[in-house]
Amino acid sequence: MAGEMTILGSAILTLLLAGYLAQQYLPMPTPKVIGIDLGTTYCSVGVFHAGTGEVKVILDDDGHQSIPSIVSFTEDDIHVGYEGLELADSNPQNTIYDAKRFIGKIFTPEELKRECERYQFKVLYREGGAVYAIKTNETFAVTPEYIGSQLLLKLKKMAENYLDIPVSKAVISVPAEFDERQRNYTVRAANLAGLDILRVINEPTAAAMAYGLHKADVFNVLVVDLGGGTLDVSLLNKQGGMFLTRAMAGNNKLGGQDFNQRLLQYLYENIYATYGSLPSLKEEIHRLRQSVEAVKLNLTVHPSSWVRMPLTLPKQREEVQEERTHRESHFDQENRQEGSSGSQKVYFEAEISRKLFENLNEDLFQKILVPIERVLEEGHLEKDKVDEIVLVGGSTRIPRIRQVIRDYFSKEPNTSVDPDLAVVIGVAIQAGIMGGSWPLPVSAIEIPNRHLRKTNFN
Structure with missing residues (x-):
């Protein structure tokens, strides 16, 4: 019996030593699954590197970590990202942005008309949804998921250039309030770009993972996501590696x-x-x-x-x-x-x-507290019971916004992660998990809450 234990112990030691030597001396396997943040204003792509456990946010040809979520149509080409942004003023009627607000969403004709009053491009009502009217040397219509597919195709090519291999699998993030239809249409956009989506993860959960909260001893997590055009606030409960979204609120016209x-x-x-x-x-x-x-x-x-x-x-x-x-x-x-x-x-x-x-x-900065208060009210939680306040989105860099949140909670928000990249970092970690990368971080499991609805303040 003692001999068997000795043999077993030696075998385990040999395996551990082999794993260590492989990690030290063998080339790291190339990531096979990419993580994508398809944001309303900007989008980005990242990968989880096996062995080092590091996330790399992939740059475009000009060194940008994110590209504008803009697609512009001209007679001879489709211009995506910064190329589209450059055409926003000279070609406004054919330059589409904010497509994420429309993807998979059901509208009445009246609702769509109100939603589109602030855009220079033309949005048409079609079978309960929205399409964009494009007029170059010909007139045609494109769907929000097609716009999304062009952005995803650009991100896919950026990843392929960085990894030097074809890429076909991804994990993608969506707002926590997206319903099943919106999630399906987001996946459809990825499929149009030649991507197979292995998992759809909520943006607040991805941000929490970027901050390492899936491994930390915290329970109540408040995620404040303030980007270029929208404010989203989510209250998460975390037990072990499981996240439950308890309440959501926001302002889809503040950023x-x-x-x-x-x-x-x-x-x-x-x-x-x-x-x-x-x-x-x-x-x-x-x-x-x-x-x-x-x-x-x-x-x-x-x-x-x-x-x-x-x-x-x-x-x-x-x-x-x-x-x-x-x-x-x-x-x-x-x-x-x-x-x-x-x-x-x-x-x-x-x-x-x-x-x-x-x-x-200042009046706009103070409006940030309105959905925060509603989330705490609907989550039946006192503000001093929030264990961690996570800031996401580039607008949370503004010092006055951080001060408003700090003063309200009498507590410092967590700013240890680049707020522009928090979601894509978290999605890339999840992509690494789905791709079987090592060392394997703790996976976050989202508990679906089918009855939860987001409260919007405009």
């Missing part, structure tokens, strides 16, 4: 785009007060919007930032002509030209402080 719009409006008022007219060239309006986005990002780490750019404006009013000199201190007077149409070349600059940006948006 970084709204903060940008407040600052853009302020700049328009500043330009008009100084020059008596507003920019009308699409290229300059596009650059001004880009400057606003850059200022917002700079203000997350700096107390102030500048907008500086040349503008072509209609001829100014006489009463403001004398007031502009101090605004053009860095602009050569001889470079200001007046065209045949009465336009003028000016150099606009404005310093934006973090305090000014916060004042412009």
